[in-house]
Amino acid sequence: MAEISAPGNWASEEQKREFEETVNVFDGGFDSYIPAGSNVTVAQRRTIVAVTTVVSTLTPVGTARRRGGK
Numbered sequence: 001m002a003e004i005s006a007p008g009n010w011a012s013e014e015q016k017r018e019f020e021e022t023v024n025v026f027d028g029g030f031d032s033y034i035p036a037g038s039n040v041t042v043a044q045r046r047t048i049v050a051v052t053t054v055v056s057t058l059t060p061v062g063t064a065r066r067r068g069g070k
Contacts, residue, residue, distance in 0.1 A: 006033045013037065
């Protein structure tokens with residue numbers, strides 16, 4: 001299998017989008033790559049998603065309690 005190299009982070013948005021249509025950049029081989037329209041690397045985005053998921057599952061959903069003993 002041929003090695004695929006990501007376009008540099010200096011590449012144009014068009015070049016990045018073409019590359020992203022061809023390759024799944026979140027598959028694990030492009031951690032330092034910054035996707036088109038983003039300011040964070042793939043590794044940072046993966047971390048943000050993981051932390052958000054954990055926090056959202058730990059945060060209790062508020063429930064309204066009825067008053068008046070009913």
